[in-house]
Amino acid sequence: xxxxxxxxxxxxxxxxxxxxxxxxxxxxxxxxxxxxxxxxxxxxxxxxxxxxxxxxxxxxxxxxxxxxxxxxxxxxxxxxxxxxxxxxxxxxxxxxxxxxxxxxxxxxxxxxxxxxxxxxxxxxxxxxxxxxxxxxxxxxxxxxxxxxxxxxxxxxxxxxxxxxxxxxxxxxxxxxxxxxxxxxxxxxxxxxxxxxxxxxxxxxxxxxxxxxxxxxxxxxxxxx
Amino acid sequence: xxxxxxxxxxxxxxxxxxxxxxxxxxxxxxxxxxxxxxxxxxxxxxxxxxxxxxxxxxxxxxxxxxxxxxxxxxxxxxxxxxxxxxxxxxxxxxxxxxxxxxxxxxxxxxxxxxxxxxxxxxxxxxxxxxxxxxxxxxxxxxxxxxxxxxxxxxxxxxxxxxxxxxxxxxxxxxxxxxxxxxxxxxxxxxxxxxxxxxxxxxxxxxxxxxxxxxxxxxxxxxxxxxxxxxxxxxxxxxxxxxxxxxxxxxxxxxxxxxxxxxxxxxxxxxxxxxxxxxxxxxxxxxxxxxxxxxxxxxxxxxxxxxxxxxxxx
Numbered sequence: 001x002x003x004x005x006x007x008x009x010x011x012x013x014x015x016x017x018x019x020x021x022x023x024x025x026x027x028x029x030x031x032x033x034x035x036x037x038x039x040x041x042x043x044x045x046x047x048x049x050x051x052x053x054x055x056x057x058x059x060x061x062x063x064x065x066x067x068x069x070x071x072x073x074x075x076x077x078x079x080x081x082x083x084x085x086x087x088x089x090x091x092x093x094x095x096x097x098x099x100x101x102x103x104x105x106x107x108x109x110x111x112x113x114x115x116x117x118x119x120x121x122x123x124x125x126x127x128x129x130x131x132x133x134x135x136x137x138x139x140x141x142x143x144x145x146x147x148x149x150x151x152x153x154x155x156x157x158x159x160x161x162x163x164x165x166x167x168x169x170x171x172x173x174x175x176x177x178x179x180x181x182x183x184x185x186x187x188x189x190x191x192x193x194x195x196x197x198x199x200x201x202x203x204x205x206x207x208x209x210x211x212x213x214x215x216x217x218x219x220x221x222x223x224x
Numbered sequence: 225x226x227x228x229x230x231x232x233x234x235x236x237x238x239x240x241x242x243x244x245x246x247x248x249x250x251x252x253x254x255x256x257x258x259x260x261x262x263x264x265x266x267x268x269x270x271x272x273x274x275x276x277x278x279x280x281x282x283x284x285x286x287x288x289x290x291x292x293x294x295x296x297x298x299x300x301x302x303x304x305x306x307x308x309x310x311x312x313x314x315x316x317x318x319x320x321x322x323x324x325x326x327x328x329x330x331x332x333x334x335x336x337x338x339x340x341x342x343x344x345x346x347x348x349x350x351x352x353x354x355x356x357x358x359x360x361x362x363x364x365x366x367x368x369x370x371x372x373x374x375x376x377x378x379x380x381x382x383x384x385x386x387x388x389x390x391x392x393x394x395x396x397x398x399x400x401x402x403x404x405x406x407x408x409x410x411x412x413x414x415x416x417x418x419x420x421x422x423x424x425x426x427x428x429x430x431x432x433x434x435x436x437x438x439x440x441x442x443x444x445x446x447x448x449x450x451x452x453x454x455x456x457x458x459x460x461x462x463x464x465x466x467x468x469x470x471x472x473x474x475x476x477x478x479x480x481x482x483x484x485x486x487x488x489x490x491x492x493x494x495x496x497x498x499x500x501x502x503x504x505x506x507x508x509x510x511x512x513x514x515x516x517x518x519x520x521x522x523x524x525x526x527x528x529x530x531x532x533x534x535x536x537x
Contacts, residue, residue, distance in 0.1 A: 097355075097516045099488070120373060120403055121365075143402035145365055147358070159512050163341055164391055168357035172398060 048166050050173035058177055058216075065153060066199055066216050069105035073128045073136055076106050077211060080204050087204075093154045101204045103151040108136055108198040108213055112220070115191040121145060122188070125210060126196050137210040138198055138218070140186055141179035147171030148214040149178065152201035178216055186220050195221035254500060255285045255303035256493075257296065258314040263416065263444060265467050265489055266314060268533040269338060272493035273312045280501050282309075291383065293320035300324045304331040310500035312493065313348075314339040318387040322347060334503055336496040339489070340387050345513055350499050352515045354487040356388045359466065359519025360395025363485040366521055367400070367439050367464045370482055374405035375436035378428055380421055380449060381413045382441035389413070392441045392466060400439075409435060414445045421448025429456055437462040443469040443484055450481050468522050468533055476527040483523040489533040492517055 054062075070076075071091050080087040084102055088094065091104040110128035120143040125134035139145065150156055150171040161167040187194075200215035254277045261267040266288075274284045285306060289296035296316040303311050304327075311328055313335050315321035322344045325335045329347060337351040345351075371377065379396065382389030400406050409432045414421035421440070425448065429435065438453070438461060440446035446465030453461045459480075465472050468486030475481040502508045522530055529535050 097518070100516075100518050121368075143399075145399075146361070158516050159345075159514050163343070163387075164353070164355060164357045164516070165394055168361075168395065168398065 048162070048169070050166070050169040051176065053170060054173040054177050058181075061155070062149070062153060062174075063199075063216055065155075066105045066201065069152075070107040070199055071105070073106050073108040073110075073211075073213075076104050077135070080104060084204060093152055095154050095157065096151065097158065100151070103148050103201055103203050105152050105201050106199075106213060108138065108196070108200070110135070110196060112191045112194050112196050117188045117191070119143075123212075124191055124196060126198070134210055136202070136213050138196065138200075138213045138215060139183075140215075140218070141175070141183040144175040144179065144214060145212065146203060146214065147174070148201040148203050148212075149174035149216055151203070174216075175214065178214065182215065182218055186218060190223060191220065193224045197221075252282050252504070253285055253306060253308045254282045254310050254312060254497065255287065255299075255306070255308040256312045257287045257289055257299050257303070259316070260288050260290050264469050264471070265443075265487070265533065268489045269314055269493040271532075272490035273338075273497050276494040276497040277312075280497065282501075289316045291316050291385065293317050293324070296321065297324045297327070300328050304328060304333055308333055309504045311335045312496050312500060313337050315342055317385050318343045320385075334500070336500045336503075338492050338496045339487075341514070348513065349503055350496060350510050350515065351513055352492050352496050352499075352517065354388075354489075354492065355516045355518050356391040356487075357395040357398075358516075359485040359487065360392040361399050362519060362521040363464050363466055363483065364396045364399035364439065366483045366523060367396075367437060367462070368403055368406065370462045370464070371406060371437050373403050376407050376409045376432065376434055377437040377439060378425075378432070378435055378449075379408055379411040380424065380438065380440040380445045381411060382445070383415045384413060386416070389416075389441055396439055414448065416442050416444055418444040418448035418451075421445035422452045425449040425452035426456070429453065429458065435461060438464070440465050443467040443472040446481055446484065447471055447475065450475065454480070468520075468530055470530070470532065473522070473527045473530045476522070476524060483521065486520045486522050486530065486533065486535060488517055488519070491534060 069091060076087060076091050087104060088102040092102040096103065108126055108128055110126045112124045113127045113134050114125040116123050122140045123137045124140055125137050127133060128135040158167050197219045198213060198215045199217040200213045202211045202213045256270050256273045258266045258270050261270060270286050274286055277284045285303065285308065287299045289299055293316045311333055315337060318341060321342050325342060325347045328335050335348040337348045339353060341351055341353050381393050410428045412424050414424045438449045440449055443465040446463050450463045463481045465481055465484040468484050472481050472484045499510050520535060
């Protein structure tokens with residue numbers, strides 16, 4: 001809100017030209033990566049297809065972005081606790097909404113010390129620093145919480161979407177895609193003691209719970 | 225996150241100081257138009273906006289449209305006629321309000337929307353809305369956990385004309401429908417009303433005595449449903465609401481309703497007035513027209529910190 005240069009008196013004229021604004025929006029933020037849904041289908045909201053949009057950017061844009069941005073979990077989380085803004089600048093999405101917590105891209109490797117596969121929102125707890133205690137909880141689906149994958153990407157903006165519903169459907173489509181292409185293929189039995197390797201994102205929380213990592217890539221090693 | 229908040233507060237404080245240094249002309253008026261104050265949520269919006277506007281040296285005109293689009297249109301005319309420098313508006317319908325906001329704009333009066341979106345951009349200067357979908361997902365996740373991922377449940381939906389009624393319902397189902405053992409046995413609108421929720425809940429309970437939970441689109445309906453369940457001796461039924469009202473806070477504290485989701489109504493209204501002030505004095509628009517504010521889950525762990533739609537530390 002403070003970034004913007006002083007509006008000249010043509011502010012109203014600019015606002016009166018939503019089409020121009022839309023074109024500008026596309027060329028600046030979305031065109032190369034993700035067509036604005038309403039522009040792509042001539043404003044017909046029912047043609048919005050979040051699954052297809054995510055499928056189109058998953059391997060081409062998102063995974064490379066996370067791979068490049070992610071830091072090792074112990075490092076990211078230590079910095080996040082000490083200095084969230086510094087961690088945000090390095091591993092987070094600086095274009096996040098003003099009052100949202102930071103979402104960090106992260107690489108998590110370690111030993112699975114606990115797992116909950118009874119819930120449909122299944123998780124595994126991973127010890128990343130070798131002290132035998134869980135450092136992070138990884139969602140392994142099929143039900144998954146939140147929109148961490150969407151929110152970790154600096155090339156995705158709420159203003160590129162028609163409304164909250166499409167923005168949210170787009171967020172959920174990442175979880176569905178992760179479940180379908182990665183997580184549903186993971187083993188579910190006797191996970192404790194096996195090694196795990198994950199690239200994904202997590203939201204810096206304020207509660208007592210373990211950091212909840214949503215994976216875009218995940219591997220589980222053989223039984224020890 | 226804490227640091228970011230501090231920075232935000234610092235920015236607000238800075239703007240505040242600026243406001244104090246250059247007080248508004250005594251005649252400058254900001255109109256604050258919301259739905260009826262019978263719902264404490266809308267009252268908190270109006271009180272928050274009015275307090276900030278007075279702090280910045282404005283006169284205020286506080287009006288209610290009762291979710292009636294034609295009344296809203298008349299109130300916009302009143303604001304224009306009184307020479308308001310800006311309108312803070314919680315609108316009466318995503319489609320129906322576009323023309324009214326456009327009319328104000330054509331008359332040179334900028335609008336700053338709170339709480340609800342309209343289905344057009346470039347008409348209002350700002351649309352600061354709660355991320356209702358994110359909030360609904362939080363509420364639904366807590367509901368699923370409380371239900372143990374299975375059982376029959378009821379959904380009470382808000383007023384159909386209100387965009388947020390649909391958004392919240394979609395957000396709930398976005399989460400709940402991932403659990404095939406959770407079965408919705410009834411879904412009805414109680415129009416955000418406590419008394420309507422009470423009577424609807426009574427008849428739903430008669431037809432479906434085997435329900436285990438009720439997820440409600442707002443807190444007033446959750447209060448009505450919980451009262452009906454209590455009257456029928458069914459305090460075992462899990463009720464989850466949305467808004468973060470003091471009534472539900474008190475109910476959570478006494479073991480009644482289990483959870484709700486806080487929309488930062490007070491802070492949101494104040495933020496809109498700050499952006500209006502910046503526009504009036506410096507001709508500055510916010511960087512983005514549509515701004516999402518995250519909601520926060522309220523349950524037994526943090527209910528005590530809730531006061532008038534804001535969390536204290």
